[in-house]
Amino acid sequence: MSKTSKIMPLSGFPEWLPDQRMVEQQLLDRVRRLAELYGFVPLETRAVEPLSHLTHQGETSKEIYTIRRLHDDGAASDELGLHFDLTVPLARYVREFRGKLRFPFKRYQIQKVWRGERPQEGRYREFYQADLDVVGEGTLPLHFDAELPALMHELLGAFPVPRATVLVNNRRILDGFGRGLGRDDTADVVRALDKLDKVGISGVRELLTDSVGLPAAEAEAWLGLAAIRGPGTGFVDEVGALGVKHELLSEGLDELATVMAASSDLPPGSVLADLHIARGLDYYTGTIYESVIEGHDDLGSVCSGGRYDDLASGDAGDLPGVGISVGVSRLLGRFLGDGLVRASRETPTCVLVALVSEETRARSAAIARSLRSRGIAAEAFHEPLRFGKQIRHADRRGIPFVWFPAMERGEQDTVRDIRSGEQVPAQAHAWNPPEADLYPRLLTS
Amino acid sequence: MSKTSKIMPLSGFPEWLPDQRMVEQQLLDRVRRLAELYGFVPLETRAVEPLSHLTHQGETSKEIYTIRRLHDDGAASDELGLHFDLTVPLARYVREFRGKLRFPFKRYQIQKVWRGERPQEGRYREFYQADLDVVGEGTLPLHFDAELPALMHELLGAFPVPRATVLVNNRRILDGFGRGLGRDDTADVVRALDKLDKVGISGVRELLTDSVGLPAAEAEAWLGLAAIRGPGTGFVDEVGALGVKHELLSEGLDELATVMAASSDLPPGSVLADLHIARGLDYYTGTIYESVIEGHDDLGSVCSGGRYDDLASGDAGDLPGVGISVGVSRLLGRFLGDGLVRASRETPTCVLVALVSEETRARSAAIARSLRSRGIAAEAFHEPLRFGKQIRHADRRGIPFVWFPAMERGEQDTVRDIRSGEQVPAQAHAWNPPEADLYPRLLTS
Numbered sequence A, B: 001m002s003k004t005s006k007i008m009p010l011s012g013f014p015e016w017l018p019d020q021r022m023v024e025q026q027l028l029d030r031v032r033r034l035a036e037l038y039g040f041v042p043l044e045t046r047a048v049e050p051l052s053h054l055t056h057q058g059e060t061s062k063e064i065y066t067i068r069r070l071h072d073d074g075a076a077s078d079e080l081g082l083h084f085d086l087t088v089p090l091a092r093y094v095r096e097f098r099g100k101l102r103f104p105f106k107r108y109q110i111q112k113v114w115r116g117e118r119p120q121e122g123r124y125r126e127f128y129q130a131d132l133d134v135v136g137e138g139t140l141p142l143h144f145d146a147e148l149p150a151l152m153h154e155l156l157g158a159f160p161v162p163r164a165t166v167l168v169n170n171r172r173i174l175d176g177f178g179r180g181l182g183r184d185d186t187a188d189v190v191r192a193l194d195k196l197d198k199v200g201i202s203g204v205r206e207l208l209t210d211s212v213g214l215p216a217a218e219a220e221a222w223l224g225l226a227a228i229r230g231p232g233t234g235f236v237d238e239v240g241a242l243g244v245k246h247e248l249l250s251e252g253l254d255e256l257a258t259v260m261a262a263s264s265d266l267p268p269g270s271v272l273a274d275l276h277i278a279r280g281l282d283y284y285t286g287t288i289y290e291s292v293i294e295g296h297d298d299l300g301s302v303c304s305g306g307r308y309d310d311l312a313s314g315d316a317g318d319l320p321g322v323g324i325s326v327g328v329s330r331l332l333g334r335f336l337g338d339g340l341v342r343a344s345r346e347t348p349t350c351v352l353v354a355l356v357s358e359e360t361r362a363r364s365a366a367i368a369r370s371l372r373s374r375g376i377a378a379e380a381f382h383e384p385l386r387f388g389k390q391i392r393h394a395d396r397r398g399i400p401f402v403w404f405p406a407m408e409r410g411e412q413d414t415v416r417d418i419r420s421g422e423q424v425p426a427q428a429h430a431w432n433p434p435e436a437d438l439y440p441r442l443l444t445s
Helices: A018-037 A058-063 A087-096 A143-158 A171-180 A187-193 A196-211 A216-226 A235-240 A247-262 A328-337 A358-373 A387-397 B018-037 B058-063 B087-096 B143-158 B171-180 B187-193 B196-211 B216-226 B235-240 B247-262 B328-337 B358-373 B387-397
Strands: A048-050 A065-069 A080-082 A105-114 A126-135 A164-170 A271-274 A287-293 A303-314 A317-326 A341-343 A351-353 A378-380 A401-404 A414-417 A423-425 A442-444 B048-050 B065-069 B080-082 B105-114 B126-135 B164-170 B271-274 B287-293 B303-314 B317-326 B341-343 B351-353 B378-380 B401-404 B414-417 B423-425 B442-444
Touching (some): A018 A105, A018 A126, A018 A328, A087 A126, A087 A303, A126 A143, A126 A303, A143 A164, A143 A247, A143 A317, A143 B358, A164 A171, A171 A187, A171 A216, A187 A196, A247 A287, A351 A387, A358 A378, A358 B143, A358 B247, A387 A401, B018 B105, B018 B126, B018 B328, B018 B442, B087 B126, B126 B303, B126 B328, B143 B287, B143 B303, B143 B317, B164 B247, B171 B187, B187 B196, B235 B247, B247 B271, B328 B341, B358 B378
Parallel strands (some): A351 A378, A351 A401, B351 B401
Antiparallel strands (some): A126 A317, A164 A287, A287 A303, A303 A317, B048 B080, B105 B126, B341 B442, B401 B414, B414 B423
């Protein structure tokens, strides 16, 4: 049906081969499993939102894809766009379904999002995000902020990464520190601090003095704050030593100390307080999360988030939230690109049932059916080729076992592990593969 | 962030509550599981295709959503559209990745598709389809046609439906029957026969004589063919009794007989040969599948498909295919709408760990963590409210167990089944819920 049109990959719209898709599926399964173990309920929202919702934050509007019916009459009043993240849809969803949800509303959501990025930047235009958020009605206890670093630690551990660190800060510390220094608007300062990893201390110093225009002493105070990074709650005293005082600063320090204390049972170094991280987005109001993966710093923070006290509002009051987002496709693209992870075979099939002859097709089908009924993925070969060819078919796909139906009355079926060549008598209603061969596994290297 | 904009549901874009989403997820899991047991590999294609691919079949072009970057400069040369099914993307994918795929290529694909239907028709504009196809390189043995009815039977059985019947026909029978009657183009006739369920025998007779313009005797011959429906291969003799002969007809009868014979081990009535079904789409060239669900005839065929000898072509020859598609959202919408299926609880959480006091927060968190480490979904309550209130929180969500940490040294933790009220001593590292409570189940009524 597509003889006439030329096939071209679309820049920014990655597609995987089936064995790569198996890797993606298993990683998404792990995220789902972990979210559910923590009691997050599943949610999926439609792919589209009214354009007015999507463009409410001016900054991101340039990346939106709008959709339109091909034979639209032109009088389209309600323009729609594809969602570019899962936070805007969540904010809309909790307002729309507020009366039917239970609060605190803990939901996870794993979906594709779309951004009209310029392809030359090498970014994805379609990719998976996995978001976990808790939304409160009116208020949302700090308890939920405190739970997230452990969850982030487990989430990152679910990916085949060498070693990941969760970084936590609190916007109130940054804002309160500014107020303590007599500065009400810290936006420019925070933006400069956020560049620490890129431009280093001297670069930030230059930004603070030359671009932001701070006096040298104030710049040094900020650099002192930004340099604080460590496990546990030691940061409280370190900030105290800088001599800046403000009520908002104290609040922020208390909150961050509570969050850090809740992570004290995790392996040392898993979670660090890091007072320079800020997240660019304006809507974070308290706790902020980022993460770094050893050896993949260039990926940036693939798991980040924070507290937003004004996620959504309505006639019935505010809906504050705290949550994180994992850039699954970005991680996966790196893993697959670097060959860091692969599936143990190319197909779910565990057993290929050989076809002896046209006359015994029903027998081979019955064996495959019997194996499947016990949860063993099995398919009967489609042609009565020489066994060598049937075995090669299995071998190419990494199917570990080939089943040979008995050819004469009184004989027994046999099953061969084509890796070892070992072939043993077996009955389809009773034989089991080793647990490790039942389903394709993820192999890391 | 969305204070200013009004919230309105979008017609045709269904969204579920979390407990309904759990039902959807579990049904999709079953489809995936079954597809993998049969050895289909997973595939996911990008949501967009070049418009030229999508509009290649003129008939469907009116339903396409096109996408465009919001701040496009207007010089968009490669217009893109959202896929409206999973067959067109498959045809493109197998051509694009042909050199990297193994043939016969058995793939399943579960994704949302989008159609710009008029909302007043009450149809979905965004919905899940689950497709399973086998694509051959050059040729594709009838073996794969013959496997599908059993798979369709199992697939439909995976949904909470009363009783489903798979119907099978072959386009060569219809075309060959026509040629035997001296008629080369059977399109109009087939379209009339396809209306049998809607307008009845007398209605079809009228269509054949008045609209198509057949002589009365020929119309009766077609009605005789269309009335043939039954298990096994009895249809071969029944068609023979109609006295029409053609080589193509014989080929079609042989193929259908092979397909029906492969389903002979299924429960009686699961798969019927039904010689009137045709599927409207032109690209089917051989076997055709449909299905009916008892008590839900009005849904139409929610699982259908067939053989298309020209799924995709390229410089290296043809890529014939055979496959089926399940309208998951249509089924789910009916089940949820009629209250035929629901989740046994509203959340994955199996155990709510009570919070005794602010001071023992770490203890509650440790219990929840210990349970989770053994695969038991658990969350610690966020506030040290009266136990009655914490139990009510669990009760409302259907969480079956509440865990009470020991309040004094030397005491033991206890866990209460809040349905029976039974409360027993327990240790977080050893206690297990009954298997049936571990994960939300689907309940049918």
